Amino acid sequence: MAEDADPARRSIGARRNPDSAGAILEAAEAVLVEAGYSGFSIEAVARRARxxxxxxxxxxxxxxxxxxxxxxxxxxxxxxxxxxLEEDLVGFLQNLFKHWRETSSGSIFRSLIAEAQSDETASAALAEYALGRPSHTVQIVERARQRGEVAEGVDSAPVADLISSYAWRHLLTNRLDQDEQSIRKAVGYVLRGIAAPGN
Amino acid sequence: MAEDADPARRSIGARRNPDSAGAILEAAEAVLVEAGYSGFSIEAVARRARxxxxxxxxxxxxxxxxxxxxxxxxxxxxxxxxxxLEEDLVGFLQNLFKHWRETSSGSIFRSLIAEAQSDETASAALAEYALGRPSHTVQIVERARQRGEVAEGVDSAPVADLISSYAWRHLLTNRLDQDEQSIRKAVGYVLRGIAAPGN
Amino acid sequence: MAEDADPARRSIGARRNPDSAGAILEAAEAVLVEAGYSGFSIEAVARRARxxxxxxxxxxxxxxxxxxxxxxxxxxxxxxxxxxLEEDLVGFLQNLFKHWRETSSGSIFRSLIAEAQSDETASAALAEYALGRPSHTVQIVERARQRGEVAEGVDSAPVADLISSYAWRHLLTNRLDQDEQSIRKAVGYVLRGIAAPGN
Amino acid sequence: MAEDADPARRSIGARRNPDSAGAILEAAEAVLVEAGYSGFSIEAVARRARxxxxxxxxxxxxxxxxxxxxxxxxxxxxxxxxxxLEEDLVGFLQNLFKHWRETSSGSIFRSLIAEAQSDETASAALAEYALGRPSHTVQIVERARQRGEVAEGVDSAPVADLISSYAWRHLLTNRLDQDEQSIRKAVGYVLRGIAAPGN
DNA sequence: GTCTAAACGAGACGGTACGTCAAGTCTTGGC
DNA sequence: GCCAAGACTTGACGTACCGTCTCGTTTAGAC
Structure with a gap:
């Protein structure tokens, strides 16, 4: 944001002003954190970002x-x-829950999911975001496959789907404070289902 | 709704008018179906229900x-x-997806989840609803446990959590048209994780 | 306006609240006086009227x-x-100019005329207002006709048109401070044109 | 405007580009004609003039x-x-009304008057324009005076004021389609008021 | 021939106001 | 005391212009 006493950002010509964009994104995050999704409005962001x-x-x-x-x-x-594999997945979920709990990411992602239920573009954006990159879980499972931890013929996509779904629902129902034991239990049931014989 | 051609229900005195309540619920459902969650407003429901x-x-x-x-x-x-167990779970998910797809239930439940992200009472109501009764999945698993299909020590709650989460996410991301094969695969991974030895 | 410390008017049920209407009209007048037509906006009126x-x-x-x-x-x-007749007309124009000068009426009427140049409804409203009642000038001339001051065959409408036009233009061009002599001269030319022989 | 297919005029150096000025004035007129005063904005003119x-x-x-x-x-x-004199004045008003009706002049002048009600510079410009040259009516009356048609002591300024006011109001109230008879009647009343004895 | 100054089109900027929609609260008057 | 009705304040919506600013380019005229 502008320092000192300059009260208003000026245009920098016929192109996007990164200061403005930055201030808006920061303001959006701040509004979301302070007022929640229900208090999140374009007006409020504009006010806050000046x-x-x-x-x-x-x-x-x-x-x-x-x-x-x-x-x-x-x-x-x-x-x-x-x-x-088990440690990776449990650790990942723990990190994710902690990240969602302790930063604004959780609020933002919840808001995004909620918005996607009524807004077509949000829905599309979310779908594109979700499908546009290999999920973290897929990466973790593929790494385990290379180590021989995963049974032959196991498809990592449905596994990631199960794990992501589990995370989403805990986010959406305010259950991010799950202890390690609970996470490990749920993850474990899936893992035993895909483990290579002998693992 | 009111009989005859009288377009307006009258008061029936100092007590709740069931016609009104019914008309309002029907109108709410109709608005939700026709205009979606984004078009769902108290105002619209009142208009529609007269x-x-x-x-x-x-x-x-x-x-x-x-x-x-x-x-x-x-x-x-x-x-x-x-x-x-596998047939029960796959069948249940198929029924659920079909039900969500072909009736207004899907829309309504999506809306409820979305609403819960910004409204505290919705969040509480949803939590109370989710936790207030044994989920269908728990019932299915418990039945299987009695048949001896489930390994000892398996907790049915995390299983239900995984399955429900899977269903929720497919609802929320417009993926209710999943074919049987995909569902069976995901369910299968969980099942093998909890199956009794020999099953 | 509301007395004491009640900051917000409440609804008084399913009918128009005269307090609100009054407050809005007063606010509109005040805004017009204080900020002029260019500062007159629905927003400003709403703010001022709470x-x-x-x-x-x-x-x-x-x-x-x-x-x-x-x-x-x-x-x-x-x-x-x-x-x-002459004294009536000169006096009327003097009264009118004074009224327009010293109350907010002048500003309001100017604004109305200006608005009518870009807004169809304003134009219609103004026309309806202008044609909906016999103008003051017509009344004055008709009275003179009954006294025999007006020549036979004189139509009072064009006379009123000339006099009203004269008043309008002086309003629109900030010339409401015309002295009696100037007004009397202009009115006189018209009067001599319509006077009964011998008057 | 630029020749060929070059859609954008370039600068011609450190001086005003007459092509641009011309294009802007033409665009302004076109916008005024097509969208009226309410649609007349600097933005629209700039767009249209490229x-x-x-x-x-x-x-x-x-x-x-x-x-x-x-x-x-x-x-x-x-x-x-x-x-x-009478023919000159009636003819002038007829010409003026026709001119205002059939070219964009009427729209433009209306807009100017309207603008002058909220904009000080417009007001000043209009006053300067109106007072800065002898009006057409004054010219006509002075010519008649030299022919001996006008009574001694008659001041042409108030006459012109009456006639101009009449024209303005008809412009501002969409009554430019007045027939000759009506105009002649109104003009006549003024004329008889200023005619030399015997005329 | 180089350099400076100004004008050009473009379009982003912070704002204000527009006219609309919905929220949740309130009162009336009928039943 | 519940009902339909509808007015109330509040506040957000997304859009149109406002008048200002900077950009990168172009050209004339001073050197």
Missing amino acids: AGKPTIYRWWPSKAALLLEVYKRQKRVDIPDTGR | AGKPTIYRWWPSKAALLLEVYKRQKRVDIPDTGR | AGKPTIYRWWPSKAALLLEVYKRQKRVDIPDTGR | AGKPTIYRWWPSKAALLLEVYKRQKRVDIPDTGR
């Missing part, structure tokens, strides 16, 4: 687009690599 | 409460009982 | 309708009755 | 200044010279 509403609409066609970009700006969650 | 807004607010303190009652009015999904 | 914009739009479909009602609320200008 | 907004603001400091220049570009109305 930006005009049209400036927001110029760059983000919908609330969803803004949310998604805010979410993408977040620091990513760590993917553990312990050499053992 | 009811006053205060009448709605008197009996349902929030949008969430109305949604929840609409959801509860829906016909429940069938729980298969084939004598084999 | 009313919601929809409340204004509910009762006045356009800026023009609001302006017109504000104008109609103004105290009317006195029509002299001296028994002599 | 010019940048700053180019317009550089040369015309306000909407009023642009309007005024557009008005001045218009072909002037013909002043008849029949040798008889």
Whole structure:
């Protein structure tokens, strides 16, 4: 944001002003954290960012687009690599829950999912985001496959689907404070289902 | 709804008018089906039901409460009982997806989940609804346990959690048209994790 | 306006709240006086009246309708009755100019005319207002006709048209401070044109 | 405008580009004709002229200044010279009304008057324009005076004021389709008031 | 021939106001 | 005391312009 006493950002010519974009994204995150999804409005973001509403609409066609970009700006969650599939998955879920709990990411992602239920573009954006990259779980499972931990013929996509779904629902139902034991139990049932004989 | 051609229900005196309540619930469902969650407003429901807004607010303190009652009015999904755990679970998920797809239940439940992300009462209602009764999956698993299909020490709650989560996410991301094979695969991974030795 | 410390007017049920209407009209007049036509906006009126914009739009479909009602609320200008046509007309114009100068009526009427140049409804409202009642000038001339001051065959409508036009243009061009002599001269030319022989 | 297919005029160096000025004035007139005063905005003119907004603001400091220049570009109305005062005045008004009706001049002048009600510079410009030259009516009356048609001591300024006012009001209230008889009647009343004895 | 200054189109900027929609609260008057 | 009805304040929606600003380009005229 501008320092000192300059109260308003000026245009920097006929192109996007990164200061404005940054201030808007920061404001969006702050509003989401402080007022929650129900208090999240373009107006509120504009007020907080000291930006005009049209400036927001110029760059983000919908609330969803803004949310998604805010979410993408977040620091990513760590993917553990312990050499053992179960530890990797449990650790990943623990990291993810912690990340969602302790940063604004959780709020943002919840909002995004909620928005996707009523807004077509949010839905599309979310789908594209979800499918556009190999999920962390898929990466973890593939690594385990190379180590020989995974039974032949196991498809990692449904596994990732199960694990992601589990995470989503815990986020959506305020159950991110799950202890390690519970996570390990659920993950374990899936793992035993896909483990290579002898593992 | 009112008989004859009288377009407006009259008061029936100092007690709740069941016609009104019924008309409101029907209108809520109709609005949800026709306009989706984004078009679902108390205002729209009142218009459609030819009811006053205060009448709605008197009996349902929030949008969430109305949604929840609409959801509860829906016909429940069938729980298969084939004598084999895998068939039961796959069949149940297929029934559920079909039910969500082909009736208004899917829309309603999606809306309820979305609403719960911004409305505290919806969140509580949803939690209470989810936890207040043994889930269908728990029932199915428990039945299998009695048949000896389930390994000792297996906790049915995390299993139900995994299965429900899988269903929720498919609902929330418009993937209710999953074919049997995909469902069977995902369910299978969980099942092998909990199967009794020899099953 | 509400007395004491009650900051917000409440609804008084399913009918128009005269307090609100009054507050809006007063606010409209005040805004017009203080900020002029260029500063006159529905937003400003709503802010000043502590009313919601929809409340204004509910009762006045356009800026023009609001302006017109504000104008109609103004105290009317006195029509002299001296028994002599020239004195009546000169006196009337002097009264009118004074009224326009010293109350907010002048500003309001100017605004109304300006609004009518871009807004169809304002144009219609103004026309309806202008044609809907015999103008003051017509009344004055008709009275003179009964006294025998007016030549036979004289039509009072074009006379009123000339006099009204003269008044309008002086309003629109900030020349309401015309001295009696100038007014008398202009009126005199018209009068001599319509005087009965011997008058 | 630029030749060939080059869609954008370039700068021609450190001086005003007459092509741009011309295109802007033409665009302003076109916008006014097509969208009326309510649709007349600097933005719209710039779009239509394929010019940048700053180019317009550089040369015309306000909407009023642009309007005024557009008005001045218009072909002037013909002043008849029949040798008889009444015919001259009636003819002039007929020409003026026709000119206002059938060219864009009427729209432009209306807009200018409207603008002058909220914009100080427009007001000043209009006053300066109106007072800065002898009006057509004054010219006509002075010519008649030299022919001996006008009574001694008659001041042509108030006469012109009456006639101009009549014209203005008919413009502002959409009554430019007045037939000759009506005009002649109104003009006649004034004329008889100023005629030399025996005329 | 180089350099400076100004004008050009384009379009982003912070704002204000628009007119609409829905939220949740309130009162009336009928039953 | 419940009902339909509908007015109330509040506040967000997405859009149109406002007048200002900076950009990168172009050209004339001063050196």
